[in-house]
Amino acid sequence: MIQLQNITKSFGTLQVLKGIDLQIGKGEVVSIVGPSGAGKTTLLQIMGTLDTPDTGSVLLDGIDVTRLKDKELARFRNQRLGFVFQFHQLLPEFTALENVCIPALIAGTSTKQATERAKELLDYLNLSERAHHKPAELSGGEKQRIAVARALINNPAIILADEPSGSLDSKNKEELHQLFFDLRDKFGQTFVIVTHDEALSQITDRTIHIKDGMIDNVIGTNGADEAIETENVNEDNAPSA
Ligand SMILES: Nc1ncnc2c1ncn2[C@@H]1O[C@H](COP(=O)(O)OP(=O)(O)OP(=O)(O)O)[C@@H](O)[C@H]1O
């Protein structure tokens, strides 16, 4: 699902990534750990097409995204990737439901359909009661779950999360972590999660340790061969625009 080959990246004279090779299979939940400044976020941003590598190739679901033009890339990102950040990044002036709908509306889904799907997701995440509240009226855990719902609305194949539970207390943290595995089991999505949380990295299928811009070691085996059999979540969600 994700194939990185010889990824390097420098900011000025600072070489942040020094040749990363990584393959992640469909339905895998992988964590990326390592000291602050090791290059984890940079790597995730490159994986998520939000940044470009200096060298190397990024294949997502068989597509070389480094070759896509801006418009195609934006479309690919919107439809195939979901992002969850440390601080939810919900839009404050919109309700929870509206926030969840936004990526679907960008993809050209009708308001009616987007709202229906958003309601289903909020229901699944036990957030129906909070649908019409704005972010300021939601708890930290609720906001993160809304952010997950927003990441899921276009049925992306890949979810990328950067310290998604970093701002949560232990109970909300555990619930959010469990949610990732439930979603993988239900929809077969692939998760790549940058985290400083040991409890989370211990339960992921594989833990990639990054140190000084290189893969230091990997714990766990590549689950690509035994990836869970699920229907392709993308096929029944062919873009309507
Ligand atoms: N846009 C940028 N311009 C210049 N330097 C950058 C930029 N982005 C990141 N860096 C530097 O690259 C290095 C790696 O940053 P990165 O954000 O990938 O680290 P990280 O492993 O995610 O750390 P943390 O655990 O603290 O989030 C750091 O030294 C950082 O200061």
Ligand SMILES: [Mg+2]
């Ligand atoms: Mg980071």
